[in-house]
Amino acid sequence: MVELLASARAGVRLLSLHGTADLRRADRLLRQVWGTRPGDDPPISLDVMCALAHTGGYVGGAFLDGELVGVAAGFLASGASLHSHVAGVAPRARGLGVGLALKEHQRAWAAERGLGSVSWTFDPLVRRNAYFNLVKLGARAVEYLPDFYGPMTDGINDGDVSDRLFVTWPVVPDPAFTPVTEAPESAVTVLDEAGAVRPGNGAAVLRCATPPDVERLRENEPGEARHWRAALGGVLGAAFADGYRITGFTRSGWYVLARGGTA
Incomplete structure (x- = not known):
């Protein structure tokens, strides 16, 4: 139900992606989002997405008026979890709730398979991502990972150290958990x-x-x-x-x- 509400708010249709044609579209979109130049490494390679889609991993797409505007891909991880390795939204669709809809699609996908959580990493310096992940979604930062991916040449991360925060997001929301949105005066x-x-x-x-x-x-x-x-x-x-x-x-x-x- 939450997945359907998120999709309705964003005005998008969420689908699991299969087949070379759709996965090539996903590859092109992610390269666009990351600003990947010829010769750069893509955020995730097309062959890996094909393997994930074929062997039970997660590759999801968000469609707006029939056009692919969001992609997320991940794999099964230890501890009965889905690890979301990459997610991106086309520039023209930002601010419409597509990222939230993709996350809810991942949560629903994980729930259907009896998984307990979804995990991912994000750059702790990017404010909008920190707020989205920790407050809007309510994911929990459990580990700081210095230079986690090593040197990256994907466009958006060129020349930067790949420090990341590792977060987990329970498939069943904890009603008792409320993320802090203001620091107390004593901080x-x-x-x-x-x-x-x-x-x-x-x-x-x-x-x-x-x-x-x-x-x-x-x-x-x-x-x-x-x-x-x-x-x-x-x-x-x-x-x-x-x-x-x-x-x-x-x-x-x-x-x-x-x-x-x-x-």
Whole structure:
């Protein structure tokens, strides 16, 4: 039912993709979204998508007026989970709820197969993704992964360190879980809006800033983007190692962390 509501809100039709023709369309769309140039590695190769679709993995597509505008692909993972490896929405369809519809399609697909959760990674510097994943969806950040994919040449990530947050999203929503959307006044700032690192001094709650638009920084001020990558990675990595967990993300771009908390 939730899947149908999400699809209706976005005005899209959600389908599992099969066959070389549809998967080639998916490949072209993902390359467009990532800005992949000739000679670059694609976000996911066509042969892998074909193998996933044929052997029981997940490849889903969102169609708007008969045109493919969103794609997601993933595979079965340990712990009775679907791991979503890649998801992208065409520029013209952004802001219509297509990403949410794709996620709900993944959740429904996982539920039909008796799986307990959906997992994925995302770039912790991208504000809109952090808010979407942690607040709108209610996924839980469970691990900070430094340079997880190594050097990438897919277009959008060229020349950047591939630090990622690993999140899990339960197939059956937990009604008791509510992500934090505002940091309490008592929260101690460990990374400020200027990108300066500060000591946390063992505070119960921490807050950690992100740059307003890291994609613009990568393009126009690569040195500043690298500074933010190193600063955020150092702060979040140290906080996770010290027993803190991300409990939410604010609309103004701050991670909120609590010692022993769960996101």
